[in-house]
Amino acid sequence: xxxxxxxxxxxxxxxxxxxKILAYSGVMENKEVSWMPSYGPxxxxxxxxxxxxxxxxxxxxxxxxAFDTAIVLNQQSMDKFENAVKPGGCLIYDPNGITRHPExxxxxxxxxxANDAANEMGxxxxxxxxxxxxxxxxxxxxxxxxxxxGLEKSLPARHHNLIPENEKAIELxxxxxxxxx
Amino acid sequence: xxxxxxxxxxxxxxxAAIRAGCDGYFGYPITPQSEVMEYLMKERPExxxxxxxLQAESELxxxxxxxxxxxxxxxxxxxxxxxxxxxxxxxxSYMAGAELPCLILNVVRGGPGLxxxxxxxSDYFQSTKGGGHGDYRLIVLAPSSVQEMADFVALxxxxxxxxxxxxxILSDGVIGQMMEKVVLPEQRPRFTEAEIRKNTPWxxxxxxxxxxxxxxxxxxxxxxxxxxxVLHLQEKYNAVEENEVRFEEIQCEDAEYVFVAYGSxxxxxxxxxxxxxxxxxxxxxxxxxxxxPFPKKEIARLAERAKGFLSVEMSLGQMVEDVRLxxxxxxxxxxxxxxxxxxxxPDEVVKALETKLL
Numbered sequence: 001x002x003x004x005x006x007x008x009x010x011x012x013x014x015x016x017x018x019x020k021i022l023a024y025s026g027v028m029e030n031k032e033v034s035w036m037p038s039y040g041p042x043x044x045x046x047x048x049x050x051x052x053x054x055x056x057x058x059x060x061x062x063x064x065x066a067f068d069t070a071i072v073l074n075q076q077s078m079d080k081f082e083n084a085v086k087p088g089g090c091l092i093y094d095p096n097g098i099t100r101h102p103e104x105x106x107x108x109x110x111x112x113x114a115n116d117a118a119n120e121m122g123x124x125x126x127x128x129x130x131x132x133x134x135x136x137x138x139x140x141x142x143x144x145x146x147x148x149x150g151l152e153k154s155l156p157a158r159h160h161n162l163i164p165e166n167e168k169a170i171e172l173x174x175x176x177x178x179x180x181x
Numbered sequence: 182x183x184x185x186x187x188x189x190x191x192x193x194x195x196x197a198a199i200r201a202g203c204d205g206y207f208g209y210p211i212t213p214q215s216e217v218m219e220y221l222m223k224e225r226p227e228x229x230x231x232x233x234x235l236q237a238e239s240e241l242x243x244x245x246x247x248x249x250x251x252x253x254x255x256x257x258x259x260x261x262x263x264x265x266x267x268x269x270x271x272x273x274s275y276m277a278g279a280e281l282p283c284l285i286l287n288v289v290r291g292g293p294g295l296x297x298x299x300x301x302x303s304d305y306f307q308s309t310k311g312g313g314h315g316d317y318r319l320i321v322l323a324p325s326s327v328q329e330m331a332d333f334v335a336l337x338x339x340x341x342x343x344x345x346x347x348x349x350i351l352s353d354g355v356i357g358q359m360m361e362k363v364v365l366p367e368q369r370p371r372f373t374e375a376e377i378r379k380n381t382p383w384x385x386x387x388x389x390x391x392x393x394x395x396x397x398x399x400x401x402x403x404x405x406x407x408x409x410x411v412l413h414l415q416e417k418y419n420a421v422e423e424n425e426v427r428f429e430e431i432q433c434e435d436a437e438y439v440f441v442a443y444g445s446x447x448x449x450x451x452x453x454x455x456x457x458x459x460x461x462x463x464x465x466x467x468x469x470x471x472x473x474p475f476p477k478k479e480i481a482r483l484a485e486r487a488k489g490f491l492s493v494e495m496s497l498g499q500m501v502e503d504v505r506l507x508x509x510x511x512x513x514x515x516x517x518x519x520x521x522x523x524x525x526x527p528d529e530v531v532k533a534l535e536t537k538l539l
Binding site: 020027033061063064 | 185187212213298354355358359360361362448449451452453454455524527528
């Protein structure tokens with residue numbers, strides 16, 4: 001098993017930390033992982049993306065140009081990464097703020113209204129975990145116990161009281177994801 | 182005890198420095214390596230091992246603090262990225278002249294000038310041919326994973342002390358910024374004062390009645406004696422070339438074509454090897470781990486039977502010159518590179534192989 005993922009959106013949406021939790025969960029399940037961010041001036045409001053690879057085998061290149069899954073959280077990222085999904089791959093996006101929906105017919109497309117759900121429930125800080133839940137529903141790569149351990153490892157100890165809220169958000173995400181085609 | 186962590190390359194190097202028994206880090210922040218000092222400041226190694234961490238007022242100050250620490254026989258280091266590394270060249274040349282061991286990390290970004298903060302490998306000439314003035318070399322290690330970022334710290338210190346010369350870890354924005362699994366080395370103690378007196382008798386740690394004053398300088402106005410000194414340095418560099426070549430070969434046994442790549446480009450080429458072999462092209466990868474000393478004998482050996490080499494770099498063709506010297510006209514040597522912070526992807530590397538060599 002090798003899953004090559006790009007997570008892309010605005011800075012401040014928790015794109016990088018979502019990738020980190022995913023990668024750490026992979027480590028906990030004894031997988032090979034890599035986490036490669038776009039870095040630099042991309043602060044809050046700018047674009048941010050991270051490619052995460054989770055594999056049973058040694059990872060050769062952490063830099064990749066085609067993905068099994070693209071998780072897209074704004075229009076710029078849709079424009080940039082829709083065509084980077086491998087044929088037969090999977091595109092997950094939050095329709096909030098999307099003006100041009102994906103057009104490709106050779107990939108699976110899912111929506112997750114994570115932004116609306118987070119606003120309604122006052123869960124803005126775990127928006128990214130709702131999205132992660134949706135991804136894990138579509139691609140159950142990692143067992144929940146290892147996601148729990150991944151959260152423990154990637155959050156500093158003083159935030160461990162927030163783990164149940166994060167896990168609740170992941171479960172919510174699993175119920176919100178919808179297959180478009 | 183061995184400990185498995187998920188870390189950025191920059192963080193791994195910082196933690197490995199503490200564990201290597203480093204006495205002092207002196208740096209000045211610059212993207213994409215600022216996590217090195219950030220990690221050290223957060224970790225407060227003065228409470229763990231007594232290691233000093235200091236943010237200097239400039240790169241010049243940082244490298245000269247390293248000079249001072251090294252004079253006292255301490256394991257000292259600095260880190261920077263390309264523009265900051267250029268600023269440090271004067272101090273590095275002085276340390277080479279004064280035969281001082283230290284560790285320098287350059288997490289390369291695109292140049293020239295301030296260039297970009299994105300990854301590059303365009304400091305190869307500067308790193309391997311002597312970036313400052315005078316006839317000198319650095320031992321240059323090129324990690325291609327977060328694990329090697331951690332592993333090369335103690336190695337670089339040990340080589341620096343073995344040969345009394347600065348060691349450079351030449352990394353890039355990809356290896357510095359990405360996170361991978363890393364098994365951290367065990368903690369080793371810092372040198373004791375007694376060990377410094379015994380193992381580095383040249384160190385300026387205070388005169389004792391049984392010896393003359395130790396003098397550390399890179400200045401010698403007597404031409405004959407300066408020539409002897411430079412020839413002595415050259416003998417050391419020859420010994421380094423004889424003893425310290427390190428490289429990795431991947432699928433070279435039956436290879437008709439050979440990629441030569443280091444650092445993050447070597448990772449990209451590993452994937453390109455898999456992609457090309459799936460198409461039936463017999464290609465392998467030679468990954469220099471030391472850039473000085475360069476694995477020229479191994480390349481010459483492969484050149485006896487390979488149909489061609491492709492040097493893949495994030496530069497406009499720097500290491501390829503060393504590949505050509507090693508191949509010495511026996512077979513074709515081509516180059517593929519991207520610059521300005523663009524990272525070549527495995528598909529375009531395979532395409533370059535097909536168009537330039539097949």
